[in-house]
Amino acid sequence: MKLKSLMLMSGAAIVAMPALAQEMADEMTIVSWGGAYQNSQLKAYVEPYQAMHPELKVTWDESSAEAVAGMRAQSEANNITWDLVDATAADSMRLCDEGLAMEVDHDELLAPAPDGTPASEDFGEEMLISDCFIPQIAYSYTFGYRTDVDAWDGRTPDEICDVFNLEEFPGKRSLEKRPHNNMEWALICDGVAMEDVYDTLETEEGQDRALAKLDTIKDQTVWWTSGADTPQLLADGEVVMGSSYNGRLFSVIEEQDQPVAMLWDAQSYDLDGWVIPEGLDEPTLNRVKDFLYFATDTQRLADQAAWISYGPARKSSAPLVGKHAELGIEMAPHMPTNPDNASNAFVQNYEWWADYRDDLDSKFQAWLAQ
Amino acid sequence: MTDATQGPDAKTGVTPDTGLRIVEEELAGPVLAADGTPLRRSLNKALRRQKLRALALIAPLLIFVLVTFIAPIADMLFRSVENQIVSETLPRTVVALRDWDGEGTPDEEVFRDLARDLVIAAELKNHTRLGSRLNYETTGASSLLRKTGRGVDDIGEELTDQFIALNPAWEEPATWIALMADEGWIADQAEWAAEKEAAQGPFTTREPAFRLRDGVAEMLPRTADIYADFARLIQTEDRDSPTEEEPWNIVYQALWEDLTLGPVTLPEDEPLLAEAAVAAPTFDALSVTDAFVDMDRDWADPELWGTIKAFSGKYTAGYFLAAADFQLTADGIAAQPEDRQIYGLLFGRTMFMSLTIMVSCILLGYPIAFLLANLPMRTANILLILVLLPFWTSLLVRTSAWKVLLQQQGVINDILVWTGIVSNAGRLALINNQTGTIIAMTHILLPFMILPLYSVMKTIPPSYVRAAKSLGATNFTAFRRVYFPQSVPGIGAGCILVFILSIGYYITPELVGGTTGTFISNRIAYHISSSLNWGLAAALGTILLVVVLVLYYLYDRIVGIDNVSLS
Numbered sequence: 001m002k003l004k005s006l007m008l009m010s011g012a013a014i015v016a017m018p019a020l021a022q023e024m025a026d027e028m029t030i031v032s033w034g035g036a037y038q039n040s041q042l043k044a045y046v047e048p049y050q051a052m053h054p055e056l057k058v059t060w061d062e063s064s065a066e067a068v069a070g071m072r073a074q075s076e077a078n079n080i081t082w083d084l085v086d087a088t089a090a091d092s093m094r095l096c097d098e099g100l101a102m103e104v105d106h107d108e109l110l111a112p113a114p115d116g117t118p119a120s121e122d123f124g125e126e127m128l129i130s131d132c133f134i135p136q137i138a139y140s141y142t143f144g145y146r147t148d149v150d151a152w153d154g155r156t157p158d159e160i161c162d163v164f165n166l167e168e169f170p171g172k173r174s175l176e177k178r179p180h181n182n183m184e185w186a187l188i189c190d191g192v193a194m195e196d197v198y199d200t201l202e203t204e205e206g207q208d209r210a211l212a213k214l215d216t217i218k219d220q221t222v223w224w225t226s227g228a229d230t231p232q233l234l235a236d237g238e239v240v241m242g243s244s245y246n247g248r249l250f251s252v253i254e255e256q257d258q259p260v261a262m263l264w265d266a267q268s269y270d271l272d273g274w275v276i277p278e279g280l281d282e283p284t285l286n287r288v289k290d291f292l293y294f295a296t297d298t299q300r301l302a303d304q305a306a307w308i309s310y311g312p313a314r315k316s317s318a319p320l321v322g323k324h325a326e327l328g329i330e331m332a333p334h335m336p337t338n339p340d341n342a343s344n345a346f347v348q349n350y351e352w353w354a355d356y357r358d359d360l361d362s363k364f365q366a367w368l369a370q
Numbered sequence: 371m372t373d374a375t376q377g378p379d380a381k382t383g384v385t386p387d388t389g390l391r392i393v394e395e396e397l398a399g400p401v402l403a404a405d406g407t408p409l410r411r412s413l414n415k416a417l418r419r420q421k422l423r424a425l426a427l428i429a430p431l432l433i434f435v436l437v438t439f440i441a442p443i444a445d446m447l448f449r450s451v452e453n454q455i456v457s458e459t460l461p462r463t464v465v466a467l468r469d470w471d472g473e474g475t476p477d478e479e480v481f482r483d484l485a486r487d488l489v490i491a492a493e494l495k496n497h498t499r500l501g502s503r504l505n506y507e508t509t510g511a512s513s514l515l516r517k518t519g520r521g522v523d524d525i526g527e528e529l530t531d532q533f534i535a536l537n538p539a540w541e542e543p544a545t546w547i548a549l550m551a552d553e554g555w556i557a558d559q560a561e562w563a564a565e566k567e568a569a570q571g572p573f574t575t576r577e578p579a580f581r582l583r584d585g586v587a588e589m590l591p592r593t594a595d596i597y598a599d600f601a602r603l604i605q606t607e608d609r610d611s612p613t614e615e616e617p618w619n620i621v622y623q624a625l626w627e628d629l630t631l632g633p634v635t636l637p638e639d640e641p642l643l644a645e646a647a648v649a650a651p652t653f654d655a656l657s658v659t660d661a662f663v664d665m666d667r668d669w670a671d672p673e674l675w676g677t678i679k680a681f682s683g684k685y686t687a688g689y690f691l692a693a694a695d696f697q698l699t700a701d702g703i704a705a706q707p708e709d710r711q712i713y714g715l716l717f718g719r720t721m722f723m724s725l726t727i728m729v730s731c732i733l734l735g736y737p738i739a740f741l742l743a744n745l746p747m748r749t750a751n752i753l754l755i756l757v758l759l760p761f762w763t764s765l766l767v768r769t770s771a772w773k774v775l776l777q778q779q780g781v782i783n784d785i786l787v788w789t790g791i792v793s794n795a796g797r798l799a800l801i802n803n804q805t806g807t808i809i810a811m812t813h814i815l816l817p818f819m820i821l822p823l824y825s826v827m828k829t830i831p832p833s834y835v836r837a838a839k840s841l842g843a844t845n846f847t848a849f850r851r852v853y854f855p856q857s858v859p860g861i862g863a864g865c866i867l868v869f870i871l872s873i874g875y876y877i878t879p880e881l882v883g884g885t886t887g888t889f890i891s892n893r894i895a896y897h898i899s900s901s902l903n904w905g906l907a908a909a910l911g912t913i914l915l916v917v918v919l920v921l922y923y924l925y926d927r928i929v930g931i932d933n934v935s936l937s
Contacts, residue, residue, distance in 0.1 A: 065899075097499065097501065097502055098499055098902070099499060225880065238777050355511075358505055363710050
């Protein structure tokens with residue numbers, strides 16, 4: 001067993017060797033989200049990689065929120081200035097569709113798991129949602145609530161439909177200002193089974209039904225556009241519960257020690273990962289590939305979880321997740337993929353949203369504006 | 371006061387123009403300059419030199435403005451009508467669809483063209499871009515084309531097998547080259563291949579571009595058409611040679627169509643073709659329509675085809691219609707369903723709120739400017755710094771500060787509750803609505819009102835008001851009849867600045883506007899950065915630009931732009 005994995009590892013090293021032998025650019029522009037997430041990338045793999053390659057200069061561009069528009073503009077201007085872009089699953093799909101991101105062969109580009117499992121199996125089909133997408137983490141949209149609300153008489157929300165229950169849990173909510181997830185949650189709480197949600201949402205009646213359910217809390221809702229909004233609103237007491245990325249809520253609970261708790265019920269999974277812009281020159285592409293081989297291996301993805309509470313995208317990374325690098329708390333219970341948290345989770349259907357997003361968004365925005 | 375001939379001179383002084391005019395008006399014969407040339411020419415020369423010098427002086431700025439401002443705007447505005455992707459990706463389908471009456475599913479012939487177009491589009495990876503484009507009009511087109519792109523290269527597979535079963539020669543690329551390629555090209559290609567063979571080291575010369583044989587396009591039109599595209603793509607995309615690649619299934623499909631559907635006159639020296647022409651009618655051919663509908667039943671949906679037909683032109687009014695809450699369908703223009711109408715509302719709201727912000731700026735700015743203009747210089751300067759201070763603070767910081775102040779658990783509400791003006795349960799909603807946007811934006815734009823007002827008021831001599839008072843006017847009358855009319859140009863300048871700035875504002879409404887306090891610019895930003903529907907964004911932007919220009923024109927007609935002064 002030991003011999004075998006040793007051989008495989010040296011095999012992996014040989015596979016990586018040709019990339020090393022090629023000419024590689026000394027500069028790389030990485031586009032990411034800024035904040036705690038970018039920091040986790042910096043600590044887990046960019047700094048270690050730079051330690052191995054001191055000649056490399058990395059420039060960060062905190063533009064992932066505008067990744068799609070930015071890459072399209074650069075492609076149209078024929079001036080690609082981004083070398084590696086961090087994007088959400090849905091954005092990566094769009095970029096792939098538009099021919100702006102490069103299609104990759106995951107097994108060729110990425111390291112196998114330590115036991116030799118090829119990368120495509122280690123990530124799994126549910127992670128490799130598009131040919132251009134190189135997953136890093138699984139995160140989720142979930143709810144946080146304040147634990148000190150007097151009006152709740154000691155009750156705490158423990159299921160998703162408590163968000164829609166103004167009688168027992170009065171107070172303002174914050175929801176994202178787009179239809180994604182909100183429509184799904186509304187239907188689930190209107191009695192639609194989780195597996196039928198998207199079929200229902202395809203019909204006008206289903207959409208109206210979801211909006212009618214959201215109508216019940218509309219005037220008690222603050223709509224957020226930035227992931228930092230809900231944690232801030234919760235900390236200020238502006239809202240009593242709200243949806244956000246689980247990592248942001250982790251930070252407000254554990255790092256800032258606010259009286260907030262997580263409501264994991266019906267959390268909605270989403271993915272985040274790398275895409276390589278189409279049209280890079282040869283040396284830059286070699287550098288990006290070499291970096292990706294290192295940055296998405298089993299250990300590096302597990303290391304990232306020490307800095308932020310997002311689940312590594314590789315199956316082989318999960319057992320290696322340890323403690324938070326600064327707080328020293330076990331990270332496994334805070335992962336969205338942890339079995340206790342994931343019992344009633346659902347996966348956002350990216351392909352479905354790629355179809356319905358334009359139509360539903362105009363309906364949703366028209367509903368909001370009324 | 372002045373007559374017409376003196377008028378311009380009185381304002382601008384003597385210019386070479388003046389000399390020219392005098393020459394024209396007063397002297398009939400040619401007047402000579404000191405060096406003997408006619409004075410007229412000499413003056414013209416001087417004038418031209420002066421104009422060129424002026425142009426040279428402004429040239430850097432002019433070029434800068436053209437390149438960085440005018441050109442990008444023009445390019446963006448052009449996108450609001452541009453719609454080449456449909457006709458470029460589906461050239462054959464678009465032509466075939468012209469005869470479709472919009473009822474039911476188009477016939478097999480259209481699907482055959484679609485198959486040819488989509489095989490090429492999938493090879494170029496253009497089909498998903500087309501899907502994104504059509505998805506703005508018909509929900510589901512995005513996944514439909516993604517899915518179809520994966521399966522479309524199987525269309526005609528059964529015919530490929532049957533042709534090869536009939537005669538294995540059909541599998542050979544050489545058979546196809548002999549049938550399709552121009553003899554000159556075959557010779558060129560052979561020469562190139564020999565050179566490549568002989569070359570030591572890397573060989574960079576590209577294979578000569580494929581040429582069709584004369585007459586083959588008349589003999590086998592569909593086959594020649596698709597084979598030419600096949601050869602071209604193999605050469606340009608795959609960097610390979612058609613002499614080494616077996617054609618796609620769709621080429622066999624086209625050959626079968628040519629042999630069975632049209633009257634074909636085959637030359638006698640093509641035994642292979644003659645054999646195929648006899649056998650082809652007996653082949654088991656599947657319906658292309660069924661193949662598409664099997665891949666996704668949406669292909670049978672007339673609505674989808676209506677969209678393709680409606681957007682088949684190179685230019686479209688579709689984006690402008692969408693921006694006005696209409697939609698373009700196969701049957702013409704129809705109103706958007708009521709629950710999707712949003713842009714009219716947003717345009718109206720943008721106008722209303724910009725006007726409100728402008729009026730609040732006048733009400734708040736006028737007294738401050740008046741105070742500044744009438745205080746001693748030293749005090750005025752200190753106050754002026756306070757007015758300018760917000761300019762030196764980041765816009766985001768200022769807006770976030772308003773959040774802290776205005777939110778329900780914020781400073782203002784806390785003070786109101788503490789003083790007992792409102793109850794704890796009745797805290798005011800001052801943010802995430804129109805009120806929030808108006809308060810924050812009035813604050814941000816206030817300096818743009820105060821500064822022009824101040825600079826105009828500085829120039830109003832205090833003696834006028836004193837004179838009015840000495841003639842018996844009350845304070846109010848002196849202000850209303852003497853001071854205020856003189857400050858109107860400042861109000862005009864401030865109004866234009868504030869209104870036009872606020873109409874295009876986007877960060878502040880996004881942060882504090884909630885759902886009822888957002889502007890049309892927020893939707894434009896959404897379409898630019900999120901939905902990637904740049905055409906719609908461009909149409910919305912164009913409408914906004916036109917509205918601003920129209921308002922500016924009206925303002926000029928009613929108030930007069932000469933009445934605007936910044937100092």
